[in-house]
Amino acid sequence: MSEPTVITVAGDQPYEVVVGRDLLTSLPPLLEGAAQVAVLFAAPLRGYADRVVAALRDAGLAPLPIEVPDAEAGKGIEVAARCWDALGGAGFTRTDAVVGVGGGAVTDLAGFVAACWLRGVRAVQVPTSLLGMVDAAVGGKTGVNTAAGKNLVGAFHPPAGVLCDLSTLDTLPADDLRAGLAEVVKCGFIADPRILGIVEADPAAAADPRSAALRELVERSVRVKARVVGEDLRESGLREILNYGHTLGHAIEKIEGYRWKHGHAVSVGLVYAASLARRAGRLDDATAARHRAVLTSLGLPVSYRAEAWADLHAAMRVDKKARGARLRFVVLDGLASPSILDGPSDELLRAAYTEVAQS
Known part of the structure; x- marks a missing residue:
């Protein structure tokens, strides 16, 4: 052992x-x-x-x-x-x-x-x-x-x-473990791309609780979070990056009455944040598409109801990162290069949602 x-x-x-x-x-x-x-x-x-x-x-x-x-x-x-x-x-x-x-x-x-x-x-x-x-x-x-x-x-x-x-x-039920992997993938996109490589090399091993791959994923994800919160406990700056994918994710959880698993909601939120960054000219097409591919390989959801947009938009307005009437999103300017998109237009928000909406 x-x-x-x-x-x-x-x-x-x-x-x-x-x-x-x-x-x-x-x-x-x-x-x-x-x-x-x-x-x-x-x-x-x-x-x-x-x-x-x-x-x-x-x-x-x-x-x-x-x-x-x-x-x-x-x-x-x-x-x-x-x-x-x-x-x-x-x-x-x-x-x-x-x-x-x-x-x-x-x-x-x-x-x-x-x-x-x-x-x-x-x-x-x-x-x-x-x-x-x-x-x-x-x-x-x-x-x-x-x-x-x-x-x-x-x-x-x-x-x-x-x-x-x-x-x-x-x-742990397999679905719960896979839901947790959404937060692991998040850490890969914001700080440690090796995490993404491990998942892409063998998605089944990444979801195996006894595998060396999962242990490495846990350790790498904890190191990412430990570094960030060690520098910024009270979310005055750097720590905001840990909310990547969470603005839409929390909104989904709210309108679902918290019946959706957190990881499932964050998975959709990650795809949305990538779409938002790509449409804002901040993120390249390949890295945006990689979000959907990695999450899909783990069996995680990457879409949500098209007709829910008005409720989601309203729910996002009470997100902790919002400032007054302005929504703020953690986005990527590139792999492992997180930043903030401050006050995107309603048109941009809706357009990005079309990429995760399902009929």
Whole structure:
């Protein structure tokens, strides 16, 4: 069995992301000094959460398991409030901690709960989905959804550590793993083209949880995110590039009532952003076409309903990158050369959508 890979996220509160298999023995040291540890998880992860609880108990800690609704249904302010009630009932203090066990929705929620309790207690993330490992659990962005949109309420709260236990991917539904690959592909286009080469060489291996290819994709994607958030925690500049494909993607999620997987929505958003950049004269035809080819090879969606444009356009206007009445998009000026398209015309936006619209 290969040794875990340790990737450091720099910044004012540096921490380590560990990538490997069977990592639960690495969890208690991250919680040194805590007496109680809340373990947030959704029902499908009960078995693995039980192992986490047992590892904490064996280390002399007092775990407090808290089951939350699965997927995006768990990312509501009312769910966070129930978690805070549980912490209050258990008498959680500033030295205690919160552990998020699950996909991106659970790690987002766990980080937000930890950020707000007593104005900030320690959080450790144990992502069990590919999306969580390469995106949600790394970087300290936490949040919940509201009727107005996705992740509009949240806080920046870097974790004390992240354990990417690749063994948890062995039982992840194949469709969920493929959805997570959309964020991996994003990292390839904005910063590390080697990621695209790995996927193109063998798409099946890229989607195999036990393959060396997938482990390398996880490590490379984490390194991309670690570099970006280490330089810009609060999204004041560079970090915006991590939202490539997300403006339309989040709009799709909103109008679908969050029934679409995040990765599926981002996949369509990536194709749209590439089309937008090409039509704006910023991106060459070949790189734009490569988006569709790579994502299609992984079985990810690259189109959305033609008649949805008006609703999507309205939803994008409350995107976090918007400034007043102006929409702003992360686009590419070339491979691994991200930039901002500020205030594109409605005509350009609609024209780009024709390339991802399906009848």
